[in-house]
Amino acid sequence: MRAKLIVGNWKMNGSRAANEALLKGIVAGLDNARAVCAVCVPTPFLQQCEDVLTGTPVAWGAQDVSMHAFGAYTGEVCAKMLTEFGCRYVIVGHSERRAYHREDSALVAKKAQAVLAEGMTPIVCVGETLEQREAGETAQVVGAQLDAVLEALDAASVGRIVVAYEPVWAIGSGRNATPAMAQEVHAQLRAQLKARNAEAAEVVPILYGGSMKPENAKELLAQPDIDGGLIGGAALKAEDFLAIIHAA
Numbered sequence: 001m002r003a004k005l006i007v008g009n010w011k012m013n014g015s016r017a018a019n020e021a022l023l024k025g026i027v028a029g030l031d032n033a034r035a036v037c038a039v040c041v042p043t044p045f046l047q048q049c050e051d052v053l054t055g056t057p058v059a060w061g062a063q064d065v066s067m068h069a070f071g072a073y074t075g076e077v078c079a080k081m082l083t084e085f086g087c088r089y090v091i092v093g094h095s096e097r098r099a100y101h102r103e104d105s106a107l108v109a110k111k112a113q114a115v116l117a118e119g120m121t122p123i124v125c126v127g128e129t130l131e132q133r134e135a136g137e138t139a140q141v142v143g144a145q146l147d148a149v150l151e152a153l154d155a156a157s158v159g160r161i162v163v164a165y166e167p168v169w170a171i172g173s174g175r176n177a178t179p180a181m182a183q184e185v186h187a188q189l190r191a192q193l194k195a196r197n198a199e200a201a202e203v204v205p206i207l208y209g210g211s212m213k214p215e216n217a218k219e220l221l222a223q224p225d226i227d228g229g230l231i232g233g234a235a236l237k238a239e240d241f242l243a244i245i246h247a248a
C-alpha cells in the first residue's frame, strides 16, 4: 500500500511575509493527516522553508535544477546546493519548463540523475498537450517522456523517483482530467515502471496534477494508480491545500 503524497508547486509565487503565514497555516492544520506532504518553492524561499518547516511533517523542495554539478553556468542552481537547504524533492520536466525553456526529455533525464546523485527525490513530470490528446497521441507522448528518464537510470534507482502526470491542458485551466482519464494514463505509466523494475513499480508514487482542488481531489485520489497530487493554484491557500491533504 503506497502512502498518498501531496506536493504543492508554488511556481513563481510567494513573498517572505505571505509564505510565513501559508507555511504555518499548513503545519497548524495538518492534525493527524495520513498523507505525506511537501511544498516545492522558488529557490530564494528555500531557507525560509528550512527555518519554518524543520521538525514538522512537511517536507520541501525545489522546482528545477541544473543538470551540471558545478561551474560556469550563470543563473543555474545545482543539486548539491539544494541539499544544503534541506530539500527532499526536486521537480524536473514540468511542462512549463518544457514549453518556455525548451527542455526536452533527454535534459529532464539528466536532471533526474543529478537529483538522485545527491540523495534527493526527483518528481518527474510528464503530460500531453490538448492537441496531442485530440490527435490520440497521449499514450505515446507520455510514454516517451517517462521512458527517456527510465532508460537513463539503473534499475535500482527507479524505485527512488516520483512520477507526476500533468495533462498540459488541465494545468491552471480549471479543467481537470476525469478520474477515469487520469487513471488510464497512470495505469500505463505503472506498467512502464513495471517493465523496468517490477518491485520498484509498486512503491513509486504516481501523482496527478492539473486543476486538482478540494472539490475533485477525493474522487481523483480514489483511483488505484493515483497516489497523490502535484498541486499548483490550490497549494497557495492553506485551507485548500489542507483540504486536499485531508482528502488523501
Ligand SMILES: O=C[C@H](O)COP(=O)(O)O
Pocket: 009, 094, 166, 170, 171, 172, 173, 174, 209, 210, 211, 212, 230, 231, 232, 233, 234
Ligand atoms: O505543478 C502543478 C501543476 O502544474 C498544476 O497546476 P494547477 O493545480 O494550478 O492546475
